[in-house]
Structure formats: C-alpha cells, structure tokens
Amino acid sequence: MRRWLAGRMLQAAVTLAIALVLLFLLVHILPGDPLAREGERALTPEQIEDLRRRYGLDRPLPSQLAAFLGGLGHGDLGTSIEYGRPVTALLLERLPATLLLGGAALLLNFTVGLWLGVRQAVRKDSREDRWLTTLSLTGYATPSFWLGLVLAGFVGVRWRLLPAAGMHDPLGAGDFLASSGDVLRHLILPAVTLSVVSIAGTMRYQRSAMIEVLRLPYIVTARAKGIPEHRVVWRHAWRNALFPVLTLFGLWLPILVSGSVFVEAVFAWPGLGSLAIAAVNNRDYPVLMGTSVVVALAVVLGTLASDVAYAVLDPRVRRS
Amino acid sequence: MTRWTLGAWLGGLAATATTLGTPPARAQAARDPSAAVIATGAEASVPVPTLMEGALASTANTDVADQLFLHLAELGPTLMTSGDRAFEPALARSWTRRDSVTLVFDLDPRATWHDGAPVTANDVVFTFRRARDPAVSTRLAGVLRHIVSVTAEGERRVVFRFAYPYAEQLYDAVFHVAPIPEHLLGRLPPAALATSAYAQAPIGSGPYRWVRRLPGEYVELAANEKFFLGAPAIKRVFFRLATDAGARFNMVLSGEANLMDNVPPPRDNLDRVAAVPTLRVVAVPSPILGYLLFNQRDPRDTSRPHPILGDQDVRRAIGLALDRRVMVRATFGTSASVPYGPTSPLLWIGHRTPPPARANVAEARRLLAARGWADRDGDGILDRNGQPLALTIMLPNTSGSRAQLALQAQEQLRQAGIHIELERLDFSVYTERRGRGSFDIDFAATSQDPSPTGLSQGWSCRGGTNFARYCDPAVDSLLEIAGRTTSHAAETWQAVLARIESDYPAVFVYALNYLTIVDRRFANVRIRPESLWLGLREWTVSSGARLRPAGY
Numbered sequence: 001m002r003r004w005l006a007g008r009m010l011q012a013a014v015t016l017a018i019a020l021v022l023l024f025l026l027v028h029i030l031p032g033d034p035l036a037r038e039g040e041r042a043l044t045p046e047q048i049e050d051l052r053r054r055y056g057l058d059r060p061l062p063s064q065l066a067a068f069l070g071g072l073g074h075g076d077l078g079t080s081i082e083y084g085r086p087v088t089a090l091l092l093e094r095l096p097a098t099l100l101l102g103g104a105a106l107l108l109n110f111t112v113g114l115w116l117g118v119r120q121a122v123r124k125d126s127r128e129d130r131w132l133t134t135l136s137l138t139g140y141a142t143p144s145f146w147l148g149l150v151l152a153g154f155v156g157v158r159w160r161l162l163p164a165a166g167m168h169d170p171l172g173a174g175d176f177l178a179s180s181g182d183v184l185r186h187l188i189l190p191a192v193t194l195s196v197v198s199i200a201g202t203m204r205y206q207r208s209a210m211i212e213v214l215r216l217p218y219i220v221t222a223r224a225k226g227i228p229e230h231r232v233v234w235r236h237a238w239r240n241a242l243f244p245v246l247t248l249f250g251l252w253l254p255i256l257v258s259g260s261v262f263v264e265a266v267f268a269w270p271g272l273g274s275l276a277i278a279a280v281n282n283r284d285y286p287v288l289m290g291t292s293v294v295v296a297l298a299v300v301l302g303t304l305a306s307d308v309a310y311a312v313l314d315p316r317v318r319r320s
Numbered sequence: 321m322t323r324w325t326l327g328a329w330l331g332g333l334a335a336t337a338t339t340l341g342t343p344p345a346r347a348q349a350a351r352d353p354s355a356a357v358i359a360t361g362a363e364a365s366v367p368v369p370t371l372m373e374g375a376l377a378s379t380a381n382t383d384v385a386d387q388l389f390l391h392l393a394e395l396g397p398t399l400m401t402s403g404d405r406a407f408e409p410a411l412a413r414s415w416t417r418r419d420s421v422t423l424v425f426d427l428d429p430r431a432t433w434h435d436g437a438p439v440t441a442n443d444v445v446f447t448f449r450r451a452r453d454p455a456v457s458t459r460l461a462g463v464l465r466h467i468v469s470v471t472a473e474g475e476r477r478v479v480f481r482f483a484y485p486y487a488e489q490l491y492d493a494v495f496h497v498a499p500i501p502e503h504l505l506g507r508l509p510p511a512a513l514a515t516s517a518y519a520q521a522p523i524g525s526g527p528y529r530w531v532r533r534l535p536g537e538y539v540e541l542a543a544n545e546k547f548f549l550g551a552p553a554i555k556r557v558f559f560r561l562a563t564d565a566g567a568r569f570n571m572v573l574s575g576e577a578n579l580m581d582n583v584p585p586p587r588d589n590l591d592r593v594a595a596v597p598t599l600r601v602v603a604v605p606s607p608i609l610g611y612l613l614f615n616q617r618d619p620r621d622t623s624r625p626h627p628i629l630g631d632q633d634v635r636r637a638i639g640l641a642l643d644r645r646v647m648v649r650a651t652f653g654t655s656a657s658v659p660y661g662p663t664s665p666l667l668w669i670g671h672r673t674p675p676p677a678r679a680n681v682a683e684a685r686r687l688l689a690a691r692g693w694a695d696r697d698g699d700g701i702l703d704r705n706g707q708p709l710a711l712t713i714m715l716p717n718t719s720g721s722r723a724q725l726a727l728q729a730q731e732q733l734r735q736a737g738i739h740i741e742l743e744r745l746d747f748s749v750y751t752e753r754r755g756r757g758s759f760d761i762d763f764a765a766t767s768q769d770p771s772p773t774g775l776s777q778g779w780s781c782r783g784g785t786n787f788a789r790y791c792d793p794a795v796d797s798l799l800e801i802a803g804r805t806t807s808h809a810a811e812t813w814q815a816v817l818a819r820i821e822s823d824y825p826a827v828f829v830y831a832l833n834y835l836t837i838v839d840r841r842f843a844n845v846r847i848r849p850e851s852l853w854l855g856l857r858e859w860t861v862s863s864g865a866r867l868r869p870a871g872y
Contacts, residue, residue, distance in 0.1 A: 032748020033755065046784075050458045051373075083365040084376045084514050093535035149566070157574045164570040170538050170558040171352050268562035268571070270536025278362075278563055281718070283748045 034283035078286035087290040098271030104191035113199040117206025139200035148193040148266035165268035190267040209241040250306020355556040359568040359577035388524035389498035402487040402809040420485035430548035434529040441472035446502035527857035552857040578839035605665030608832040613762040635824035637687040641736035643679035659831035661817030669813035702737035710739040715763035716750040790825040
C-alpha cells in the first residue's frame, strides 16, 4: 500500500509540474498587455516600459518561467500588478471564503444528493421517483450563472428574504454568534446555486448504484431475516452503493476552488473566483498564475484523494 | 424505512431558511442610519497618494484616498483648472503668488493627522520629494515635471517654484497628490512603503480615518471627529465591493448598499430604481468621452498614410453620415450628449462651445463622390479603382453601450454606401491592438482629467496616447499656446477644439453623465464630478426621512 501510495503521489507531483509549466506558457502567450490601459490610466510608452522593467515583464519568457518556479518553491508567487501586493497574501485572504462556499456546496451535494438518490432507488417507479427524476434533470440542465441571477433577483432583491450579495453585512453586529448567522445567511443563495447541478448529478449516480445493490441476493437475505427496512437500506445496501459516488467526489473536489468563479461574481462572494476574473480581464499574470496553482493543486489532490479512498475501501484495487 | 416524508424535509428546510432570512427587529433598529454604504466595482488595495501608480491609479484607490487624505486645495464648482481663483481652500487656508513662477501656500494651523500630530510644511515637502522622484512615482513625476522645487518656510508655509509661467500651476500643485505624513514615513525607504503596515492602514489628514479592510468585501472608514473643517455628519463609510455591475445594482436595490456611481445599462434599470421609494438618481457630469477614432496610418504599414482614412474628406463624410444625436438618445436617453471636440462634461473648456455639426447624408455622399467614390457595381457599397469603401470598427467586448452605438453606426454608414465590419475584442487584446495602431476605426472611450492640457496626450503629434498617429502642427501650436496662456484661456482652448473638429481626426459620439444612485435619507448631497464621493464630508442625514428597512 505504501509503495502504491508513494508511486501515486509522485505521479500527482509530475502531473502538477507539467500542468503549471503549460499554464504559465498559455497565460503568457495570451494576447493582451497588463500594463497598457485605457482612459484615465493610459500611460505613455516610456512609463509602460518602466513598469514592465519593474514587474520583470521585459525579461525573456524562459527567465520569467524560471523566476516563477523558483519563487513557487519558496511560496512566493510574485507581486500583483493590479493590487501592488504579494500574490500569496492575496490568495490566503481570499481562500477561506472560497473554501467555505465550495465546502458548503459539496456538503449540500453529498447530503441532499445521496439522500434523495437513495429515496428514489427505494421508491423506484413511484410518483415521487418520477418527480425527483424530472427535478434532477431540470437541475442538471440549469446553468449556474442563470440560476444565480434568478435567485439574487427574486429571493434577494424582490422578496428580500436573503442577502443578494457579499459575505458579511457591514452594518451587522460583531459578536461571534451574530456574525456566524450573518455569514450563513449570505452563504445560502450562492451555495444553493453552486450545488444544484452537482446535486442532480449525484442523485442520478446514487439512484443507479442503489438500484443495482438492492437487487443483490444478500439484500434479499437480509430482508428475509426480518432486519428493519431502514437498516437494510442504510447499513447494508447504501454502504456498497457508495463506491461509484466516490469517483464523483474526486471530480467535484476542484469545485472548492474553481467551480465558483461565475457564482462568486453574481453574488459578490469575496473568494478566489472574483479575484481570478479580475486577473483574467486585467492580464494580471502573477495573480492569474497564483489562482491557477491553487486550481491545479485542487484537481490533482481531488483525483489523488478519490484514488486513495477507493484503495482504502476496496482491497482489490490495492492489490492490483 | 425512512420515516420523514419528502414534504416534511422540504418544509423544514424552508422554515430554516426563512428564520435565517428574517432579521430580528432588534437588528433592524441597530442598523446605523448615519452610515453610507457605497457599492464599488474594484477594491482599494493601496489608497496612499504617492503609491497610486500604473494599475494602482484606479478609481477605487482614489475614492478611498480622497476621504483619508486632504489636498492643499480643491477644485471649485466651475471645475476651472486654469488660474488661481477657482479653487477652494482645504489643507491650505490661503495661497499667494510671489511672481509668475512662485506660489506660496499657508497651511491651516488647525490641520492634524489622524494620530493627532500637526500637518506641517515639511509633510508637503516630503510628499513632493517622493512624488517627483521618477524611480518612486513614474506617473506622478511625469505630471509634476513643471514643478522645480518645493520648500518649507517655517512650520506652516510652503513655497512652490515652477519651470516657467503657465495657467495651471496651482492645479498642478494641489490636484495630483495629497500630502502624506513625514513623521510616520520619513524613515521608511520608498520601495518599502507599498508593503508596509502603513499602506494597509493609512493615516491621513482627511475627514475620515481608516478602520479596517475585509479582503474582497469592503473598506470601512469612520468620521474624523476632530476634522478641522467640521466633523462629518455621516459617521461611517463603507466601500463595498462587487466586481459585477449587476451584483452592485442588486446590492443597492435590496438595501444592502445605499450609494452607487452609475445606473448600469440597460436603460430599463432606471425604472427599477424609480420603483424603490427610498432611492433617487442624481445626474453628475462624468469624465467619460466616447469617439470613433480614425487611424491616420495604414495598419499594415504605418510608414504610409491610411489608404481610405488618410483623406480628410472621407473622414468628414463619415462624420456627416452619422446622426449622433439619434444614436446617443437611443442608447443613453437623456444621460449623454453629443460633444463638440474631445470634451467630456467634466472638462470646463467644453462648457460654452458651439453645437456639433448635424448629420447631412447628402453632403457626405457629395464629398465622397468628389473624391471618386461611387457605386459602380450596384451592390450598395461605394468603390474606387475596384476597391470597396469598407472599414472595420474595433471595440472592446466589455462595453455594452459602445456595442449598441457601433451597430447603429454600421447601419447609418451602410445607408451612405460605406461598409463597416464590427470587431469586438477582449479588452486586453483591444488595448494591445490600439497601442500597435492595428485598426481602421477605434471606438474608444476615455476618462479625462479635469485639465484640458491632457488633450495633448491624445491629439498632439508626439502625444503618448495618440494611437491614431494624428498630427496637425497647427493643433500642436494651439495646444502649446493654450497650455501657457494665463489670460483668455477659454478662448484659446476653444480654438484648439475648433481646429480638431474641422480636421475630423475622430467623430466625437458621446459625452456621458453619471446617473448616481443616492439614498433619499442623505441631504445636502453634492456629488463632485472629479471624484464622486469627495464631498461626502458635507452631506447630512435627514432626520425626517423614513429609514429604509434592513433590506433582508
């Protein structure tokens, strides 16, 4: 197991390194100049050249890549052109909000999604199953950014049930309990928006896996032995129906940092997504690379975590 | 078997959400009526006057810095930048002129920094030493290049000497940079300031002091109760961030913010504001000017004139073929007008200009025919020597209003026999193409400074932002004279505008007014065009106004 794990980790590190080099090259090949601006900030060519020297953008690309990789080794991702501050500090400021939103979305996904999937399987072909199937397909087909606009417009602006934007009410009370409640209120709309599509996917996977398991002879035996139905479902069947969903977990994990870009913009959520959008628009290379590092890391770790979970739960995978 | 029905689960969820969503009555009463929450599109990262360089010279940083740091003097209501009389005292209580190149400022002895230390002449000298050092402040050093020296005479007197006599000496001394405290920064190396603790919690001399910044969310300021010009009535100010304009607008409509710089397009959004009884819209002259800029050089070989637009009559014909009034009304309603020359509503030189030329398609066709352009193959497009009169308008994909206007221009020019292709580009690609001069017509928008001397950047032969390579020695000469003249400045500047208008280096399409959203509970509202929230310190909170509900 240890050797397998070491090999898998090495593979993940190599994947990450290749991804980062490719990302660096792609970002710098993109047309556009981070220092040439329109309007009030229009600079003379001499001033642009001066700033280019200041940010090291006048150096050849291989030299910039070496500096980036060297800095990465020390946790230094450079200085943001747009913010004038270290990128690492900017990312650390924004990461908690993104993790909170992504974590809430994942939690909703894997609690509501799994639970509804199991209910559907248990009540296969019932009216509830058909309704939930319709609902899940609708959810799956709903674009997150559109749903976000609708929820913000109706729930936030028209009905004023929940905040339409931000993470804190600046005029809210300061004690921990009130502040937590405030964050929770702000979290509901973006988290629901972000999780609707993934809940629908998880429901479909869980329903299919559960239907397969419920047909197996050991379930028939368990029922014949008089074990209560909820125990048969949740203890005997559900555990074995979780394997296919684990793969999904690995795929959804990068949502923690990357999936929320548009949702963060719609709800003014102060996470990495809004930082990344601004960086793309302004060609703020250091911030763009910083957010890319985090996303690449999440993708690689998500896949690794999924593989490890499989290996831990299924000895056949370990042995192979 | 699961004992909870689906309905019960969903009911429970809805009840929880409703409970969380309904703020208790106590919280509503506790919301501060004397607070202003401004929805803003960018985050103030380093609101320190001498650090706002390059990308950091943003509206977000300026808006916050203007509350924290007081300038020596401020522009008066006329926005006149020429001469010494149109300004209002601020950190300096008065100024006098020793000679044509020497200005003397006397600081207000009541002025203090937020930490209680007095503001002295040495603070001003220190600030300008930093600001005029190209190694520290490239942009500022450029705009302050006419200042030869800044020296202190005693504790409260500062003497500015200029390289030569010109009309905007006072403007240069007071507008571009506000003093920063020497006693806190004097020992800090210039390069270390941006990453210092001071840059993250600046101490200034303005009406508001720094409280905190929640990254990605808001900057909070509190009223400086010892502000020597009078403590502000608005006690707390929040600059609340939402990069997406729709999210900002939602914040205001839902009561989570109560001020916003501009109603975002489409125009229907004005009706949405009107439907909220606690909000109103205040029109403010903006520095924004939109124009179709004609490339004077061939984009494929810039050593040659543009094969079509190098001809002044063709440029004039395009200008006459466009009904700019119709275009502007259809796109902006009454919130924009057609400018005369490159003048936004902010620029004082545009206040008494003649009306711009009206559309005249027949004259446009006559001009084109005289230059040999005719529809010989009957396809509706004019041609000459087998070459169709076809051009491309380049514009950034970030601007919805310019896209709308460009479509109208395309249709109007088609009716005059000119074929137009529209090219909507990613903003960064657009700015890069612009810089390289790789375009026929650039649908540009610029944000102008209050000073007309900025026109030389875009319209003089050697202007740093003259991307179309427009060059008219007569314009250069007039710009030079207008910049130096200390009398009859308005007439001289209008001669510059008249020359540019007659030469058609561009068609000036729109001059925009901001439609600022303001909560009705604020009274004595004066929104300053040069910096929208600068006058916040003079606003009051109307005691009779109904407080809006908590919002959610």
